[in-house]
Amino acid sequence: MGFFKSKRFYFAILLSLGTLIFLFQLGGRDLWEPDETRYAVVARDMRENGNWILPHLNGKVYAEKPPLFFWLVNLSVFFFGVDNELTNRLPSALAGLITVLVTSYLGKSFFNAQVGFISGLVLCTCIFFPLLSRWMMLDSILTLFFLLALSYLYRGLEEEENRRKHYLLAGFxxxxxxxxxxxxxxxxxxxxxxxxxxxxxFKSFWCTDLLWGFLLSMGIILIWWIPACFAGGKDYINWILFKQVVGTYIEGGKHFHPKPLSFYFIRFPIEFFPWIVFLPSAFIIGLKTNRMRKEFLFLSIWFIFIFIFFTLSKGKKDNYLLPLYPASAMMVGVLWDSESQLAKKPKGFIIGLILLTLFFFIGMVVFLSGILQTLYPSIVEYRTFGIYLLSYLTIGSFFSLLLFVWKKKWPSFILLIITFTIFHLHLSYAIPPKLNPQRSMKYFSERILKRMKPGDEIKTYWFKSNGLIYYTKKSYIEEIETPDRFKEVFYSPQKVFIVIFRKMFEKLKSEVGVEMEPIDQAKVGHWEYILISNH
Incomplete structure (x- = not known):
């Protein structure tokens, strides 16, 4: 029985479960607008046009993000020899998986091996962290680097003899x-x-060794930043150095995702399900326990600082909070640790499990009643899927509650893990066939390509579509911005296909005085598109 409590067993379970959750059907869903297709187009431009220092998007400098994420995507594409959904998402998914393993290691270092194991399980079965890591997004990679940097800063603080080495690694x-x-x-x-x-x-942290780590971080940045600024010029420097940072945090604005102050207070509890119901108990009891007060204080500062920092930012997105998920997972891990003193106070567990069961049961009743379908007719087609999903979540939570009441805490925890593992696998398997036709430009792009012959061109009128660029395999698609330019293109001898919003189609016909008829149409998300041609 010793093997089943060994570090190797814990690692094998976490690696197996994490691989299943993060990689199952990873390429089964198309790249969706707007972020995934945009990043895929930027990465492809790097390969095709050699813009390795200065990322480009549809023929223009893309100053919103540095290049490392796109380098990693291209490494994946080069390794497998194919540019597809799997290879584009693989770096993000692997970063999420490694973050789970690093979180487990930190939990072991701070507390014990079992806390580390539980923390890793919590992180890879909460709702949002695995879901976002399976998207072609930068945030899981940033979270991994954030976690590694923070852990080495902490180790440098605690281990004086290896302080410089740890601070240099943190800077790296x-x-x-x-x-x-x-x-x-x-x-x-x-x-x-x-x-x-x-x-x-304070003096142990704020020392010469920390300065060396800071200088190393700056050196790594400048290796890219100096040639990028030479290539991009003054406008690029102004955007990447000031506009992107200040714009997101202080200015807000449409481009920087402005949201109200309450945004994360609503979204985080939903996205850290099911473990959010145990987090308050972990906070309260953890800080009261003397033998682990220091470690819990560190996790609490980590959580609170990130939460407040992004709450005060005018620009907000769900993924900005991803770096606090490992801290949340470790706090919940301590609460569930059977060797911990916190386990002797079951009230928080029972309340949490009751809330969890009630939440899913009420959700199932509301779904069965048809109220949601009346308010949101578009979800009618997902009725069977929703009932099935809410049924096993309700049953799993209920039996987990029963097991805990019967003083079988470990089986209760394992049942929650199994339930939410099924949840993630179910989403990965069932969602792509349902949502791909609604969220992906792939099908519309393929129909356009079937109409095109060698030498034909494709353009858009008054909108950008990175999905259209990616799935038509074009390096550049002109965005027509004026009626005069439209007439010039429409009357050219070159055969041109033009994609336009349906709501602008009639207005354009009256402005240019040209008789046009749609030859194809599609709806992707909230947008309806029409395809026209000049010949």
Whole structure:
């Protein structure tokens, strides 16, 4: 029985379960608008046009993100020899899987091996972290670098003899984080700074060794940033250095996803399901337990700082909070650890499991009543899928509650893990066939390509579609912006296919005075498109 409590067993289970959740059917869903297709087009442009230092999108400099993510995507494409949904998403999914393993290691380092094991299971079965990691997004990679940097800063603080080495490693991962998503990767430093201030260890942290780590991070950044600024010029420097950072945090604006102050207070509890119901108990009891107060204080500062920082930002997206998920998972891991003193107080567990069961049961009743279908007719086609999903979530939560009441806490926890593993596999298997036709430009693009002959061109009128660029395999698609330019293209001898929003079609006909008839149409998301041709 010793093997089943060994570190090797824990690692094997986490690796197997994580691989299943993060990689199952990873390429089974098309790349969806807007982010996935945009990143795929930028990565492909790097390969085809050699823009390795300065990313480009549809013929223009793409200054919104540094290049490391696109380098990793291209490494995946080169390794497998094919550009498809799987190879484009693989770096993000692998980063998510590695983050689970690193979180488990940190949980073991802070507390014990079992806490680490539970923490890894919690992270890879909560709703949002695995789902986002399976998208072609930068945030799971940034979260991995953030986690590694923060862990080495903490180790450097605790281990004086290896402090310089740990701070240099922290600087290395901060540098990689900046090359992934910008200066936000420096957030581990203020987190540890606040912790050292409260622990009265400020001098141990703020030392020459930390300066060396900071200089290493800057050196890594400058290796890319200097040639990028030479290539991009003054406008690129202004955007990447000021507009992208200040715009997101202070200015807000349409491009930077403005949301109200309450945004994360609503979204995070939903996205950290089912484990959110145990997080308050973990917070309260953890900080009261003397033998682990220091470690819990560190996790609490980590969580609170990230949450407040992005809550105060005018620009908000769900994925911005991803770096606090490992801290949340470790706190819940301590609460569920059977060796912990926290396990002797079952009230928080029972309340959490009751809330979880009631939530899914009420959801199933509402779904069966038809209220949601009346309010949102578009979900009628998902009725069977929704009932099936809510049924096994309700049953799994209910029996987990019963097992806990019968003092079988470990089987209760394992049942929750199994239930939400099924949930993730179910989504990965069932969602792509249902949503691909509605969310993907692939089908419309393929129909357009069937109409085109060698030498024909495709353009858009008054909108950009990265999905159209990616799935038609074009390196550039002109966006026509004026009626005069439209007439010039329409009356050219070259055969041209033009994609336009349906709502603009009649208006365009009256503006240019040209008789046009749609030859194809499609609806992707909320947008309806029409295809026309000049010949």
């Amino acid at each position: 991962f901060i540098g990689l984080g900046v090359l992934t998503k910008g200066p936000i990767a420096y957030l581990p430093i203020p987190i540890v700074l606040i912790f050292t201030f409260l622990q009265k260890k």
